[in-house]
Amino acid sequence: MSEFTSAQEVNPLAADPRAARAGGSIFRAQCATCHGADAKGIQSIEAPDLTLMFTRSESTDASVFRVIREGVPGSIMPPHAFPDAEIWMLVSYLRSVAIAGTSAQIDGDPRRGMTLFNLNCSRCHRVDNLGGSLGPDLSTITNRRSQDALTNSIRNPSAVIARRYKPVTLVTEDNGRIQGTVKSEDAFSIQIMDSNQVLRGFRKSSLQEVIHEDISLMPSFTESVLSGEDIDDVLRFLQSAR
Amino acid sequence: MKTTLQSNFCIAVVIWLLPTTTFSQSIEGPSFEDLLAGFSDPNRWLTYSGDYSGTRHSPLTQINPTNVEELRPVWTFQSGTTTRGRGWETTPLLDEGVLYVTGSNNLAWALDARTGRSFWQYRRNLPDDLTYGASAPVNRGFGMLGNQLFMVTLDAHLMSFDRRTGEVLWERELADYQIGYSATMAPLVVGNKVIVGISGGEYQTRGFIDAFDPVSGERIWRFNTIPGPGEPGSETWPNDPQILAQGGGGTWMNGSYDPDLNLIYWGVGNPNPDYYDENRPGDNLYTDSIVALDANTGELRWHYQFTPHDVNDWDSNHMPVLANIEWEGEPRRVVMVGNRNGFFYVLDRVSGEFLLGEPFTATTWAREIGDDGRPIIVNDGSLGCLPDPWGSTNFYPPTFFPGLDLFILTARETCATYVPELPANTRGQSNFGGTVFIDAEQGYGALRALDIHTGNLEWEFTYPSPTFGGVMSTASGLVFAGDHEGNFMAFSAATGENLWHYQTGTRIWGAAAITYMLDGLQYVLIPSGTTLTAFATRMP
Structure with missing residues (x-):
């Protein structure tokens, strides 16, 4: 619609290895203040993580070009009058830092993986709208994370715990203990999903204690519970489900 | 027929009442003498800080530590304009039951202070190629004198309005917005001058403070925050006219x-580029300084530089807080600043003499200020855990509580690593000169009360995330503050105990509360997100 909307649907610089590097310089000068030096966004000012942009199936080079050109109406993201070539350089840069995920087909048995998933994971994780909600939705996780990173998360889930899944224990006035994951918190209240997957809000004045835990609610799956082969089967199932 | 009779009757009454002081006030509007009187009329809030001192300490006492828990919202106004990424940073002005309010994207309103209903709305048609103004479409408030309001714009103009109609009386260009200039601050009216500053310090800009005639709109004086070649202060820069002409030094908060003394006190922003310093060796005066200027002429009386040769974007655009105190047994007229670099300062405001500089956050940039008033730098940012570019505090107002001798401010504990890089230096484009890696896991915020004689922390109340809300206090012993999670709160000024809180629904960013009396009832107002909410201890 805009006069800026280029008829160009593919990045003319896609094959030029210098474009991503030049785009990186432009990014650091023009975009990093809001989106962070690593393009991973700054949560406190609602600037999104751009490394995840291409994990969304609707994102194309042309759509990213248009967002940079036209801005996001109603947001702080302004339109940019850069020359077309510079915007394509930015697109090349964002492609280069996009989370790569697991592009190669994982060597595993998806049917056996589905059985293992249903047995071990689905109480808390969802795939294609089936399963629980205590942990992150895994429908497209293989688009965003590598096979090694996912294997590490299954073996040692407390090493990195994603925001909105940080574990907490609330001690009530009658010494009851409620476990869950923190969805939101301020100086006076806390909003959690408890371990029964019920959303619950509390005033801190009604609690004896709020304990932010270091250990994830997800158990560590050791070799004796899930072998390396089992994990590959689960990941192959997740890959096939996306 | 009946209508005509009523109209005639109204006119007769108005004419009959004209000579009385009550009505002459509403017809003439506030004079300079009224502005000087500050908080003495509890039914008014006529300047950004409520008076010229910048203490944001109201003498009102109807709301007190005992009844503050009864505070409730009595009305909410919806601005209809969003400021994603920032906040509604304005301070409304109040006179004769009417609130004069600026909003983001250069909207403005006159509101009925009893109900929040609008008398008029103004919206500026902004160009679609705004520069700095596009990335920070905020405004911090009107200035007022007589029946005139003054507002600066994102395309770097100063405008005057008739406060009764919202009609534009005149407008003047401050600078060329296409270079990178913008304006966001609340004009300071002193005598027959409207004093304004400029934004855009990371563009090819040279900061200034301007004084305008309120009636003719003509400029009376300009103080350039970056000296010209050969002028005093130019020895702190390379001998290069082009670098001086783009030295930055924005003036985007108003002063006290x-x-x-007939002096104005004003903060100056960062040098340009922010992080990359190879082309600007030296202290880079008057960036990151406070300047004391003669209000009549704009002449520099003294300056003090908080962050010499800044490489961290630590603008010193803070409200300078003036107080007359006893200092080591002697009466002193001081100015106090809680600075973005993590230090709290007390200076003699007659001479600019350095009296105190103590850290109020865990800044690793410097841990002390030498006797000569210069910081003893520990690291340059490459070791991490300096305050991030948003600073240990920022432009949002602090408060000074005189009886307790406490300086109360919102502090941010953050951790960042700065990586400088030669910038492209293009007209109309920002020029940070590098990047900053912020450790999101380490940050938090706190309301902190500092003993002004020692800088010691007397009490604090911590918030889960780094916070950008301002502070106000009242003589009844209360402190009002906003946080990043949306809470509007009241605390005991003596102990820091939280006495009341209300969740506004989105972060309180850049704004501080105001308070006033209306029909015998004390109100407290706070902007948050797209709403302006009035609170009182009972429904009016």
């Missing part, structure tokens, strides 16, 4: 004013 001492009528006895």
